Amino acid sequence: MTTKRYSREELAAGVELMPNPVVCVHEERIWVANAAWLQLVGVTREQALGRPYTQFTAPEERSRLAAQHAARRAGELVPAPGPVAYTLRTPDGRLVDLFIEHRQVEVEGGGKAVLASLVRTAEQRPEVGLAEHLVEMSASLVSAHSEAAVRRVACDTLSRLGFTCRFFPFDGGALVAQDGGPLPEDLGLGLEALAEERPTFGGTEGAQPGHVYLPLVSAQPEVLRLEGAGLSLAHTSVLSLFAKVVAASLSDARLLGSVERSKWEMEAVADVARFVAQPVPPAPEAFLARIAGPLAADAVALHLPEAGTGDYVLLAEYCLDADERVALERERSGQGLSAAAAAREGGVLSDVLGEAERARALGTRFRSGAAVRLTRGGQVRGVLQALRGPGSPPFGPDDLRLMGTFGDLLVALLEQRRLRSESARQLSDTRLLLDLARTTSGTLETASILDVAADFLVKLLDVSNCFIMLYDEKANLLRGAAASAAHREGFRDVVAPLTANTVAARAGRERRPVAVEDVSRAGGQVNQELVQRYGEKALLGVPLTSREELIGVVIVDDVRGPRAFTPALIELAEATCGQLALSIANARLYESLWASYAELAATRAEMVKRERLAALGELSAIVAHEVRNPLGVIFNAVSSLRRLLHPHGDAAMLLDILAEESDRLNRMVGDLLDYTRPRDPVLQPEDLARVLQDSLDAACQQTPGAGERHVTIDQEVEPGLPHVPMDRRLIRQALVNVAVNALQSMPQGGKLQVRASREDRDGRPLLRIDVADEGPGIPAELVHRVFEPFFTTKAQGTGLGLAVVKRILDEHHGEIAVASTPGRGTTFTFRLPLAPPEAP
Secondary structure, X not given: OOOOXXXXXXXXXXXXXXXXOEEEEEOOEEEEEOHHHHHHHOOOHHHHXXXXXXXXXXXHHHHHHHHHHHHHHOOOOOXXXXXXXXXXXOOOOOEEEEEEEEEEEEEOOOOEEEEEEEEEEEEOOOOHHHHHHHHHHHHHHHOOOOHHHHHHHHHXXXXXXXXXXXXXXXXXXXXXXOOOOOOOXXXXXXXXXXXXXXXXXXXXXXXXXXXXEXXXXXXXXXXXXXXXXXXXXXXXXXXXXXHHHHHHHHHHHHHHHHHHHHHHHHHHHHHHHHHHOOOOOOOHHHHHHHHHOOOOOOEEEEEEEOOOOOOEEEEEEEOOOHHHHHHHHEXXXXXXXXXXXXXXXXXXXXXXXXXXXXXXXXXXXXXXXXXXXXXXXXXXXXXXXXXXXXXXXXXXXXXXXXXXXXXXXXXXXXXXXXXXXXHHHHHHHHHHHXXXXXXXXXXXXXXHHHHHXXXXXXXXXXXXXXXXXXXXXXXXXXXXXXXXXXXXXXXXXXXXXXXXXXXXXXXXXXXXXXXXXXXXXXXXXXXXXXXXXXXXXXXXXXXXXXXXXXXXEEEEXXXXXXXXXXXXXXXXXXXXXXXXXXXXHHHHHHHHHHHHHHHHHHHHHHHHHHHHHHHHHHHHHHHHHHHHHHHHHHHHHHXXXXXXXXXXXHHHHHHHHHHHHHHHHHHHHHXXXXXXXXXXXXXXXXXXXXXXXXXXXHHHHOOOOOOOOOEEEEEEEOOOOOOEEEOHHHHHHHHHXXXXXXXXXXXXXXXXXXEEEEEEEOXXXXXXXXXXXXOOOOOHHHHHHOOOOOOOOXXXXXXXXXXXXXXXXXXXXXXXXXXXXXXXXXXEEEEEEOOOOOOO
C-alpha cells in the first residue's frame, strides 16, 4: 500500500477548509496554518510561517515542549492516542482550554510533518482551590522565624496538595541540592526560571507538565521545584505569587536569623575578648578551647608559617588525638587547608579542596573544615583551622566570618604574648648583663672572666656552645682560651691563624660579626674539624675589640639545626662582647700592674737579699779569719799532743773529740763562706753523665760506711742528651750536697736513683735531674723549709747545704723542687736550661 505524500500547497488548501484552528509543523517550524489558528494566536500568516512553533506557546512551557518534541522525534516518546488537553495563553493574556489531535503526514521531498487540529473549549477559570491553599500557607509562612521553618511549612502545605517540593540554592555558579539529594536531569530549567524570573514547566511524559521550577528571587537566590499531577499553565500566576511569598519569607527569616546570630556573635566575641584581656595572657591552647564552643567545632588548630619553607607548622591544637596531630603537624604548601586559606582572603571551606587533599587535611574523624588566615600589618602570620565531625552541619560563610573575628582576637593575643615574652626576655637579658657586669667587675683574673662569660653567652643568646679565642699578636694567631661548660677542657689547645678563611679568623680580621646560618652549605668558610667535633649546624663569630685593638673573637654555635641569627641578636652579642672586651682589657691591665708590682717586690727582695748576703759575707769573712786562726792553733796542739804523749784510753778519746769538733767547726765556717761568697758561674758545655758520676763518687767518699750499709746507686741518663751549659764545679757541689743527704738518710741501706732526661716547659727545653732515695722522708709540715739557711733536722748539721744548692740553681737560672712521702723516701728535682740564658 502506497502512502500519499502531500505538498505544501495541498496541505494549505486542505486545512483552510477546516473551521477549527489547524496548524502543520515541519522540522519544528510552522509550515501551514489556517485562518482560525492565526486568529487564535493573534498573528498574520507572514509572521507565523517559517518561525519555530515554540514561539507560539506559553513561555513557561517552551522548554518542556521542545524537550517533548525532541524525545518524540527520536522515538523515545510515543504520542498519546486521541485528543489531549492543552492550555494556551492568548495574546491578550487569557488562558484557553483546547483539545489537540496530532496526526503525522508524509510530505514531498521526504520527511514527516505533524498536523495538529485544535478544538476550542470554554475559557479557563482561575484555579481557586489551589490559590486558597497557597494563601493559607502564605499566612503560615509569616509566623515562621527561621529558614528551616519556612521550608518545612512550604513542604508540608504542598504535600497536602499532592505535590513534592525540593529547594535548590544558587551558589554563584550552579544550583545545588539543599537536602543533599541527587540533582534532577533537567535542572537547567531551574537556571532558566531564575534568569527570567518566571516559572518554568518541565516533564515530557504527557501533554500536561509534570513539574515546575519556581524562582525565589532574593539576596540569596534559590529555585523551588514542585512535582505532582494536575499542574498546568493555568497555575502560572498563582505559582508566581506563591514563589514571591516564599522568597520574601526566606529573606525575612534570614534577616531575623542574621540579627539573632549577630547578637549571639557579639556576645560570643565579647566573652572571648574578655578572656583574652586577662592580666596574664592565656595560652593559645586555652584560646582554642574557648572558641571551639561558639564555632560548634569538634577540634581547632593553629598553624604558623615556617620561615623559608612555605610550610605551616602546627603550633597549638584543641581536641586532636596523636594521629591527627601528626597528620596536621606539617601541611605542605598548596596541599592543605591551611595553605589554601593563607592564599585566600576571607578564608576557605573544605569543599575547595580535592578529594585527596580533603581526606588528608580532615582525617578520618572529620567531614567538614574551615580555615581563615591571621594577618598583621598586611602579612600572613598564621592560619586558624576548625573541624567538624559527620554529625554536624558543614561550615558556612557565617562561620568563616566569625572565625575571622576570632582570628583578629587571636592575633592580638599572640602579639600580647610576644610583647610579654619580649619584655620578660629583655628583663632576663638585663639581669644577665647586670650579673655579667657584677661578676667581671668583681674579679680581675682573665681566666675566671672568660669562663663566666662563655657560660653567660650561652644563656643570653640561646645557643648551644660558646668559645672564646684570644689574639696572639706576635704569632698572628687566635688561641683557644675558654669555652662553655660542655667543652671547657678540650678547647684550650685550638689554634687558628688570623689569615685563615674560617668564621673566627674573618671576624677578627674584618672586625665585624660573621654569621653562617647553615654550616652544611658553608664549604671552606668553616673549620670542618671543629664542626665535626662539636656537631655544629650554625655559627656566629663576634670580634672582641678595645680601643680599635683586637683582643680576641667569640664564637657561638647551634647544634640543633640551621639558624638565622637576627639583627637584634647580633646587636645584643656585639654589646655583650664589647663589655667583655673592656673587662678583659681591665683584667690585663691589672695583671700587668700586678706583675710590675711583683717584679718590683722581687727586685726589692733581691736587693735586700744581696745586701744581707753582703753584710753576712763581710761578717763571715771576719768570723772565718778570727775563728780559723785559733782553729789552726788547736789543730797543731792536738797533733803535737798525740805525737808527744802517745795517748790511750780516755786521753785518746778526749783528743779525738777535740779534733772532731774542731773539724766540724771548720766545716761550718767553710759552708758559711760558700753560702755568702758572691759567685758568677762560668757556663761551659759539659757531659752530664760524667758530671753525675763524679758527683756520686764524691758523695760516697764523703759518707763513711756507705758501702757497708748496702746502699745501691742506680744512674740513668736519657740517650742523646746534648752537652749542658753549666759551671761544672758548682753543679757538682750541689749534686754532692743532695746525694750526701740521701745517703745519710738510709742508715739501714736502700737504693739511690739518679735519672737525667729532657723536659719541655712553656716552650723552653730543660734538663731534668731527679735524685730519689728510700729514706724516711721529710714531714709534710717541714718540706717548705728545707731550703732555708740554718734549718736542719740533723744533730750535727749546719743547715746551709740545701740553701747553697738552691743558690747555685738560681745562679744557673734553674730551679729545684722537692717531693717527699713520709716512710717512702724523698725526691729532689733539678731543672737547668739546655740553652744559655738570654742577656737582659
